[in-house]
Each structure stands twice: as C-alpha cells, then as structure tokens.
Amino acid sequence: MNLTKTFIVVLFAVMLSYPAIISAEGDPTTTPGYYPKEYINMKNPLPFNLSVLRDGRKLYTGHCEICHGVHGDGKGDAAVIGKFNPMPRDFTDNHIMSKKTDGMLFYSISRGVHGTRMFAREDIMPPNQRWAVINFIRTFSK
Template sequence: MRHLVRGFRFGFIVLALVAIGSVALLQAQTTHQHPQPGTHPSGGAHRHPQAAKMTNPVQADATSIAAGKSLYDKHCAGCHGETGKGDGSMGADLDPKPPDLTDAEWKHGSTDGELFLVIRDGARNTGMKPFAKKLTPHQIWDVINYVRSIGPAKSH
C-alpha cells in the first residue's frame, strides 16, 4: 500500500511540473508574436514598429481605388464622413473624434503599414473598431489606396 501511495505522489508531482513547464513555454512563445488580427493593440499601430516598414502590395490603380471607395462608403464613412474629413454622423459623439483623413498625418500612424494595422486591429481607447473579421487584407489595402486618393499622399 505504501508503494502505491508513493507512486501516486511521484506521478502527481511529475504531472504538476509538466503542467507548469507547459504554461511557462506557452507564455514565452506568445509574448514574442505579432498582434493577432482583430485585437486592439495598446495605443494603436504606432506601438508596432514593424508596421511602418510594411508596404502596400496592391497597386493604387483605378480598380483598387474604386473598390476601396465602395468599402469606405460601407464601413468608414459613418464615422470618418463621406469626404474623409472626420465629420460622419456616427463619429459626432466619439471621443476622440475620428481623424480628418485628408490630413497628411494621424495620431495612430500615417504610413500604409500603420494604417493597415489600425484598420485591421482597431485602436484602443478610440471608436476605431477592428475590421479583421469584415475585410480581407486585400480589401484593407484597397481602402488605404482610396484614402490616399482623397488626401495628401505623404508617408507611404
């Protein structure tokens, strides 16, 4: 009987150590990953230096800009306004107010890569929700091409 109890204790201790090690390993792996689509990064894309290095793989041609405008009208104009001035009816009560997208720079990033992450992941403590589940990456790039077409094309 004593051997059975001793064997049970040993098995329990080994199981507990394996569980603790697994949790520590999992935590270490997830700490170094890039933010997952649909999550709010802390403070917006400017917290992710890799975003500024991302380039838009979708050519800003008439087809992409037209597709981006259609998506913008459906998903963005309510807050950012029909012309991108930040004066949409749904954005009137937001604090902070939606940015004027015809300006050259915005608080949460102004490069194409930063815009991509803000659209995909949203921006914490703002009304900007994530669109990762509503728009494909290609569609997000189309929206960026449209936004670039209505304002200064700086900071690509």
C-alpha cells in the first residue's frame, strides 16, 4: 500500500467512527474507566425482598419518576418536556443494565452523572435508601 492510499484508508476509518464518538459523548458513563474501582464491586447490603422493593418504589416515585418515567423507560415528564440531552437512563434496556453492577449504579446515584441532569443524591438520601431504590430499578429489566 502506498502512502496516499494508506492516508485515504485512515481518513475513512476516522470519518466512519465519528458518529460513534459523538453518540458516546451523550452518555458519560460509557467512557472507559468512568467508575472508580472501589465502587464497581460494592455489594448491595439489602436483601432483594418485597419490603425493600416497597421502600424502593416509594423512593423512586418521589425522587426519580419525574425523569426516569413511571415505567422506568427514561421518558419521564420532565425529561420529555425539557428535551433532556442525554435523556435519563432507560432502566428497561437489558443490554445496558445487565452491564451495570449495583456498585456502579450506587456511584452514579450518590455522585450524579456529571454533565447530565442526573444530580448527586448522597447529601439527601442515606445509603440504605440508595440501595433500596437500586433494587427497585432492577425490576424494570430482566
């Protein structure tokens, strides 16, 4: 392959990957190394049972539903009317949610997702409430 040809091939590769780079920018949590190591393998201290899920649902309705939606699909009223970019996480998306550990979700709920409308909850929700709402969020996906 001569130099010009190599240059053209590289140019095309960069152009083709560009839309992927742009769409990945919408969700900061897909950036490699996004989650601090100490959070990734954190264990949810709460059992996955009915009483915890009831608590989680109450918290979700009060704090999260307006953006993440009644059905957890990320199409809550505030997000739809406000045309949020990125839109809130779609908890019904098994493909995304199955890759997230409880610790990762705990990190995002505690610290927020910088550069999005997802703000930090660590000052307003005690850890057990954050863990309970995580169990509830899991009920939206398989």
